[in-house]
Amino acid sequence: MPAADPSHASGGAHPSAPGTLVLHGLRLKAFPETDALAIAAGLPVATVAPLLDELAAAGHVRRVEGRVRGWTLTAEGRREGERRLAEELDASGARDAVRADYDAFVALNPELLSLCTDWQVRGEEVNDHTDAGYDRAVVDRLVDLHVRARPLLADLRAHLARFASYPARLRAALERVTEGEREWFTKPTIDSYHTVWFELHEDLLATLGLERAKESET
Structure with missing residues (x-):
């Protein structure tokens, strides 16, 4: 294809x-x-x-x-x-709109990073994924975050065509996580949820001419 x-x-x-x-x-x-x-x-x-x-x-x-x-x-x-x-x-005339979407993304980003940590570490130990209830609670939180991210994803793709792939890629990773394929949460060598989210973050920074190291100053 x-x-x-x-x-x-x-x-x-x-x-x-x-x-x-x-x-x-x-x-x-x-x-x-x-x-x-x-x-x-x-x-x-x-x-x-x-x-x-x-x-x-x-x-x-x-x-x-x-x-x-x-x-x-x-x-x-x-x-x-x-x-x-x-x-x-x-x-595109969309600078203000993209900046607003970036601000919405930045508001969600610490929560996503916390979720990734909770997925990898349970308490003070590496999460061995033997506690199904614990894992299910983390995945439920990821689903909730994804729902709250959908408006900014839709708005970005409405303004700039190159953002069009992100909703489907994030949704695909989330579906695999919810179906029990644990590596699709954070594995860096595939299009895991965290991989795509990280790429979206870099995409927004590049689009707006911002530097990740100075992000908190903007």
């Missing part, structure tokens, strides 16, 4: 240029190969591959070989990505 194209998605939501999606995908994913980056960007590999060549020639991305392999942003590429995101946000 071909990848969906966020540059033409979500009805009236503002589209992203393919080059912006590639740069942004590299901001969100660590050392992806071309096919994985294409999935992350929501673009066909046939579109992404020549874009990577163009961006590499411009000094915005580079190929890493060795024990770790894949594509990554250069410092200039990170700045270029941020410049394009700022232009995109201003062109």
Whole structure:
């Protein structure tokens, strides 16, 4: 199945240029190969591959070989990505709306982090998941948080097309957690709930030109 194209998605939501999606995908994913980056960007590999060549020639991305392999942003590429995101946000006329959604996200974020800790640690010991009642209570709290996050997720996708994947990805992870697949709560190497939530956080910071280290000052 071909990848969906966020540059033409979500009805009236503002589209992203393919080059912006590639740069942004590299901001969100660590050392992806071309096919994985294409999935992350929501673009066909046939579109992404020549874009990577163009961006590499411009000094915005580079190929890493060795024990770790894949594509990554250069410092200039990170700045270029941020410049394009700022232009995109201003062109969409949605800066105030996205900032409000970010503020709503930040209000929920400590609760999500606390939930992840409670999922991994019970009392002062590692959670071995033998207490079904304890795990069920944590999952119920996650379901409640997800319900409260849905309005901001819907609003983001209504304004910027590239945010369209987050509701489905979070819902899919939540469904797997509620069905007993425990790793879909926090496992970092899959699209677990925490993985997608963390990516959404980085996406919002990049979109608004904020730095995670200085977030509490904003």
